[in-house]
Amino acid sequence: MSSLAKALSVAILMGTAGQAAAVDNGGPIDRALSAIRANPVATRWSTYDGFATRGVTIDRNGTEHVRFARSYKGLPVIGGDLVVHSRAGTFKSASLMQAAPLNLATTPTITADKAITNAGAQFGTSFDSVPSARLVVFARKTPTLAYDVLYTGSAKDGTPIRMHYYVNATSGAIITKEDAVQTGTPPGTGYGTGNPPADPVLTPAIGTGRSLYAGVVPIDTAWNATRRYYEMKDPTRGNTNITDMGNGFRGGGGLLGLGTLMVDGDNKWGSGANTDRASAAVDAAYGFAKTWDFYKNEFGRLGIAGDGKGATGAVHYLTSYNNAFWSNDCFCMAFGDGDGKKTRAFVAIDVMGHEMTHGVTAATAGLIYQGESGGLNEATSDILGTMVEHFANNPSQPPNYLIGEALFLPVAGNPPALRYMFKPSIDTISDDCFPDGSDPTYLEFFTGTGTYAGGGKDPHYTSGVANHFFYLLAEGAVVPTGFGAGSQWNLTPNDLVCNGNVSLAGVGREAATQIWYRALTVYMTSATTYANARAATMSAAADLYGVGSAQQNAVAATWDAVRVH
Structure with a gap:
């Protein structure tokens, strides 16, 4: 199993139907807590349970969705998270995976x-x-x-x-x-003795960037009047900032310190070539901005965590590093330069959207990185990262349903991309369809259960079923240009479905995106499985377009087409 095949790793709202509210919104929270106690069977409540609010979403029709973490006798409950759905003080349902109320001793036997x-x-x-x-x-x-x-x-x-x-x-x-992911202290918080320097005077500015992938693009920066230079910091997007890790020679070689903030004298950044260290930073700043704008414009979400705060992107991580990752601990991303032989710098737009979406998932459903939930976590990043690429619609990075296609240099033996949403098995290891159970051992391997509990198949490959679902929901059983008759792959519509339904029609990218995001943020929880994801997207489609709508019917038909029942 190659490291490249695993690339794009994790370490770890007014939308069409609703908006995210602050977690201290007492009314909805109080009502949800009352609903938990009044509905102990549905919420698995016990008298020793405690609840901490993780988010509130309120639909335009007044329906409230409150997400909680659970504790038991003061101990965190792993897998006890839930979402309470109610309207006008009337409990509707709860989304959770915990099977029954807790009743166990909390005194350990071992130390x-x-x-x-x-x-x-x-x-x-x-x-x-x-x-x-x-x-x-x-x-x-x-x-x-x-x-x-x-x-x-x-x-x-x-x-x-x-x-x-x-x-x-x-x-x-x-x-x-x-x-x-193991992380360190973000920039500006690691002062030792003495007084920290005064905050500089920053003024928003617009610079010109020459990137590796995106062409010549405007980037939002800040003029530091105190130090008389421009910073690659975006005051219009929560002070998102880009740093240089110096290939391991700045910031302790890992994420400790996160490198050095990128600065410039004339607000002209990069040359479009690797020889200028700012070129990759331009791609990172551009990708952060497009991802921020995608979430804001599509769902009314301000920033990765929905709190208006920006993140840090660290370019030039280590030497010949073939990957990029997001860490929720430091609220940051790190990007490798690739090995220069087969791969380029990991700052392409879909990679940026993919990694930042891991942060969105952590702030909402919190899908664990294991088994089916891990596959759904990875798929969510592929899905919404791909939609960031479509949102940017940059002719230098044409949108498609390939993951990481820009990373590979044109050398013999290189694949066209990391993953293929329309036919995941092209990579020879991802699954097009959910296992049908005919091979119980493989089903355990896929889901990470039984013999494979705590292990099983890598989430980058179990993500294939959900990636496949999203492509079919958006586009239908339509073979993408370049992969059909006469190509190396010679795909037909029948190759895109698992049940022979070649007439399957898509609902379009916009509707598919809204359905997936609402399912993630309102109905999915940390241990959501593929069957749960089907139910979550059905509920989301009903909320957005109505019960029995063409969109909801399409969701059902599309899950059937990837064998999730």
């Missing part, structure tokens, strides 16, 4: 040190900080008291590792593990 030791036997000795452990209730399966043990380190290619092991607090057995 935290023992849990750390057991997890360390899997992680090995290449950790770079002291591991930690906290007690939690693990409720994705049979509710179990567990330790959440955190080990941090780096993969062989330099990608940070932030590995959580859930260790049974009675037996010491490892229940499962999840990987995220």
Whole structure:
């Protein structure tokens, strides 16, 4: 399994139907909390439960959707998150995966040190900080008291590792593990002794950028009147800023410090070539801006977390690094330069949209990066990252349904792209269709259950089913230009569906995008499966277009076409 095949990794509103409200919006929150207690069967409430608000969405018709994290006797409940749906104080339903109210002892049998030791036997000795452990209730399966043990380190290619092991607090057995990203202190927060410098006087400006991929583009920057230079910081988009990691020689070689802020004397950035370090930074600034504008224009979402705050993008991460990643811990992205032999810098527009969407997912559904939920997490980034590319509609980066096609240099043996939404199996490992169960072992491998609990197939490949669904929902069983008769792939409409429904018609990109986003932000939770995703998108289509509408019927027919029932 090549590292390139896994590229685009995670470490980790007024829309058509609703808007995101501040989490301290007391009225909807109070009503939702009352609904939880009044409907214990539907919400799996127990008297020892506590709830922390993670987001509020209010539809134009007054329907309220309040997202909560759950605790039990003061311990975080992993997999206990839920969304309460109500209108005019009347409870409608709840979206959640927890099967029953919690009722378990919270006194561990083994010590935290023992849990750390057991997890360390899997992680090995290449950790770079002291591991930690906290007690939690693990409720994705049979509710179990567990330790959440955190080990941090780096993969062989330099990608940070932030590995959580859930260790049974009675037996010491490892229940499962999840990987995220190890990060450091963002710029400007790492002052030592003495007084921090005064905030500079910044004035919005518009510079000219010559990029690697996007051509010559305007970029929003800031004039620093205190230091008399321009900064690659966007005051119009929450102070999103771009830094240079110096290929590992700035910011400690990892994400510690996040490099050095890009600055310039004349507000003209880059040359369009790798020899100018600002060229990749122009692509990053352009990608951040287009992704911000996509979420704002399509859904009324201000920023990745919906709070109006910008993020940091760190270019030139390590040396010959073939990847890019988002970390919710530092609210930042890092981009490698590629190896220069087969790959180019990982700052193409769909890569930018993909990685920032991981942040949106973390701030909303919180899909775990494992099994079916992990596949849906990755697919969400592919789907909405691709829609960012369509939104930008830059002739230098023509929109399509390929992922990362601009990254590959034209050399023998290189694939056209990382992934193919219309026919995921072109990459030889992703799935076009949900496993039909004829091979129980493969079904376990795909879903990460049974023998493969805590493992299973990589989410970049289980994402194929949802990517395929979205393409068919938007476009129908239509073969993209360049992949049909006479091409290397010679695809026909029958090759695009799993059930022979070659007459399947799409609802268009706009409707498909609105349906997926609403399903993500209103109905999906951390452990959502493919079957749950079908239900979530059906509900979203009903909200947006009506029960029995052509759009809702198309959602059902399209899931059938990828064998999700």
